[in-house]
Amino acid sequence: GARGEEEKRSCCSQKLKKVPQCHVELEQLSFSRTHNVLIDVNEFHHKRTLKPHSGRHVWHSDFVKMPCSPESLIKTGWVTSSERSRWEVVSKQLESLAKKTTASVGDVEKAIKKYNPKYEDQWSFDALHTFVQKSPKEEKFYMSVFPKIAELASSLPHYIKKAIPLLKKGQTQSITLSQSQIACLLANAFYCTFPHRNSPNPRAEYHNYPTINFNSLFEKWSERKREKLRALLHYFHTVTDPATRPSGLVTFERRYIRDRDMPHWGSCKETVPKLHVSSAGCIEEQGAGMLQVDFACNMIGGGVLGSGLVQEEILFLMNPELIVSRLFTEKLGDNECLFITGSQQFSHYSGYSDTFKWEGPHRDNFKRDEWQRLHRQIVAMDALHFRHQREQYNMKQVTRELNKAYCGFKADDNTYPDFLPDIATGNWGCGAFNGDPKLKALVQLMSAARAKRGVAFFTFNNLILERELQDMHHLLVTHRTTVGELYELLVDYCAVIQLAHTHADLFDWIRNTLKHRSQL
Numbered sequence: 001g002a003r004g005e006e007e008k009r010s011c012c013s014q015k016l017k018k019v020p021q022c023h024v025e026l027e028q029l030s031f032s033r034t035h036n037v038l039i040d041v042n043e044f045h046h047k048r049t050l051k052p053h054s055g056r057h058v059w060h061s062d063f064v065k066m067p068c069s070p071e072s073l074i075k076t077g078w079v080t081s082s083e084r085s086r087w088e089v090v091s092k093q094l095e096s097l098a099k100k101t102t103a104s105v106g107d108v109e110k111a112i113k114k115y116n117p118k119y120e121d122q123w124s125f126d127a128l129h130t131f132v133q134k135s136p137k138e139e140k141f142y143m144s145v146f147p148k149i150a151e152l153a154s155s156l157p158h159y160i161k162k163a164i165p166l167l168k169k170g171q172t173q174s175i176t177l178s179q180s181q182i183a184c185l186l187a188n189a190f191y192c193t194f195p196h197r198n199s200p201n202p203r204a205e206y207h208n209y210p211t212i213n214f215n216s217l218f219e220k221w222s223e224r225k226r227e228k229l230r231a232l233l234h235y236f237h238t239v240t241d242p243a244t245r246p247s248g249l250v251t252f253e254r255r256y257i258r259d260r261d262m263p264h265w266g267s268c269k270e271t272v273p274k275l276h277v278s279s280a281g282c283i284e285e286q287g288a289g290m291l292q293v294d295f296a297c298n299m300i301g302g303g304v305l306g307s308g309l310v311q312e313e314i315l316f317l318m319n320p321e322l323i324v325s326r327l328f329t330e331k332l333g334d335n336e337c338l339f340i341t342g343s344q345q346f347s348h349y350s351g352y353s354d355t356f357k358w359e360g361p362h363r364d365n366f367k368r369d370e371w372q373r374l375h376r377q378i379v380a381m382d383a384l385h386f387r388h389q390r391e392q393y394n395m396k397q398v399t400r401e402l403n404k405a406y407c408g409f410k411a412d413d414n415t416y417p418d419f420l421p422d423i424a425t426g427n428w429g430c431g432a433f434n435g436d437p438k439l440k441a442l443v444q445l446m447s448a449a450r451a452k453r454g455v456a457f458f459t460f461n462n463l464i465l466e467r468e469l470q471d472m473h474h475l476l477v478t479h480r481t482t483v484g485e486l487y488e489l490l491v492d493y494c495a496v497i498q499l500a501h502t503h504a505d506l507f508d509w510i511r512n513t514l515k516h517r518s519q520l
C-alpha cells in the first residue's frame with residue numbers, strides 16, 4: 001500500500017552515518033615513510049601553530065620541481081645563450097606587481113610572459129582581459145587582488161621549505177599541508193610560475209600529470225570562463241585578506257590496492273548495503289558529513305583550468321584547494337583513488353554546465369578534527385569513459401569499475417566499520433563518461449557492500465531513476481541477494497547483451513531472472 005511505499009522510499013534516511021558523529025579520535029599528527037607533513041609537527045603539538053617545516057628543496061624526479069629551487073634556470077639573451085636563476089626573474093616580477101595597489105590584466109600578462117618567454121606568442125590572456133573589462137562595478141576589486149596574489153606567490157620560499165613529494169602511480173602516499181601553504185602554491189599556479197609544466201609534448205617530463213599553471217584559464221573567453229574566474233578570484237580575495245585567511249590543514253592521500261588484494265567478486269558473501277535514494281539535493285550539500293564522491297578524470301580536476309564545467313570541475317571551483325592536487329598527483333591508474341580530507345568550501349553556485357553561475361561567498365561551518373582539518377572527506381575516483389554505450393557491458397570493464405569503487409570506499413586498515421561514514425554518490429561516470437546509471441549504481445552498491453558502508457544516492461533530479469533504484473534495492477534485500485550472486489547475474493547479463501541486437505534493460509532483466517529462478 002501507499003504507506004509501505006512511503007516507508008520503503010524513506011528507507012534509512014535518518015540512519016545515515018556522518019562525521020563528526022562517527023569520527024574516531026586521530027592519533028598525533030606525525031611523519032612517516034608514507035605520510036609527508038609540510039608543517040612542523042612539534043610546533044603543531046605544543047603551540048597549535050602551523051609553521052612550515054624546514055628542510056631542503058630537491059630537484060629530483062620524485063618531487064615537485066619548484067620555481068624557487070636554485071636548479072630552476074631561465075635562458076636569457078638570444079645570441080649568447082646564458083642562464084640565470086628563474087626565481088630571481090620571477091620574484092622580481094611578482095614583487096613589483098605586489099607593490100602596486102591595483103594591477104591591470106596587461107601588467108599580469110607582461111609579468112607572466114617575462115619568465116615564460118617560450119610561450120610569449122602562444123599564451124593568450126583574452127579571457128582575463130574581457131573578464132575584467134566586463135565585470136560590474138561592485139566586482140572591480142579584481143584589479144586590487146592581482147597584486148595581493150603576486151605578494152602571496154612571491155612568498156613561496158617562506159611557505160614551502162622542503163620538497164613536496166609526487167604522489168606517483170602504484171603507491172599509497174599522503175601529503176598534509178596547511179591551507180596557507182596551499183594558497184601560496186595556488187597563487188604561484190595563478191602566476192604560472194611552475195617550471196617544466198607547460199609542454200604539451202607527450203614525452204615531456206610531466207606528461208602524466210595534470211596541468212597546474214593557470215594560463216589555460218586566461219584564454220578563450222566564454223561565459224563559463226567568467227563564472228570560473230569569479231569563483232577563483234573570490235577564493236584569492238578571501239585567502240589574501242588577513243581577516244578571512246583560512247587556518248587549518250588538508251591531507252591528500254593516494255591509495256593503491258594491488259590486483260591480488262582486490263576482492264574475488266564472484267564469491268563475495270555480503271548482501272546489499274543500506275541505501276538512501278533521493279532525486280532532490282546533491283552530493284556536496286545533502287551528503288555533507290559523508291564520504292563525498294568526486295566523479296573524477298584520471299587527470300585529477302579534469303577540465304577545471306580549461307572549459308570543463310561538470311561535477312568535478314564545479315566541486316573544484318567551489319573548493320579551490322582541491323586544485324593543488326594537480327601539482328603532485330600523477331594520472332590515476334585503475335586500482336587507485338585520491339582522498340582529500342579537510343578542504344574548505346569558499347563559494348556557492350547555481351546551475352550546471354552552461355547554466356552554471358557563481359552565486360557568491362560561502363561560509364564553511366564544518367567542524368575541524370584533531371589535525372585542524374575540516375570534517376570534509378572527498379574521494380576522487382575516475383570511471384571509464386565509454387565512447388559507445390555498448391562497450392560497458394563487458395566483465396572486464398565491470399570488474400575494473402568494481403575495483404575502482406572498492407578502492408574509493410574501502411576503509412584504511414585502522415578504522416572499524418562502525419566508525420565509517422556512509423558514502424554520498426550518484427550517477428558516477430554517467431554524464432560526460434557515458435555510463436549506464438543502473439549498471440553503475442549496482443557496481444557502487446556492490447563495492448560499498450564489500451567495504452561495509454551504506455550509500456546515499458543522489459539521482460540529480462531523475463525521479464524515474466529514484467523510483468527504479470528503490471525498487472531494485474527492495475528486490476535485492478528481499479531475495480537476500482549477495483554481491484557474488486549479483487556479480488554472476490552481471491556475467492549473464494553481459495553475455496546476453498553481447499549477443500542480442502536489442503538492448504534489455506538491466507533492472508528488468510534482473511527482475512525477470514530472479515523471478516524465474518524463484519519459480520523453479
Ligand code: AR6
Pocket residue numbers: 281282283284295296297298301302303308309310311312313383425426427428429430431432433434435458459460
Ligand atoms: N551531485 C549529485 N549528482 C550530480 C552532481 C552533484 N553535485 N553533479 C552532477 N551530478 P559528470 P562523469 C550527476 O558528467 O560522467 C569531468 O570533466 C549528473 O546526473 O560530471 O563521471 C571530469 O573531470 C551528471 O550527469 O561525471 C571527468 O573528466 C552525472 O552526475 C568527467 O567529467 C555525472 O556527472 C567525468 O564524467
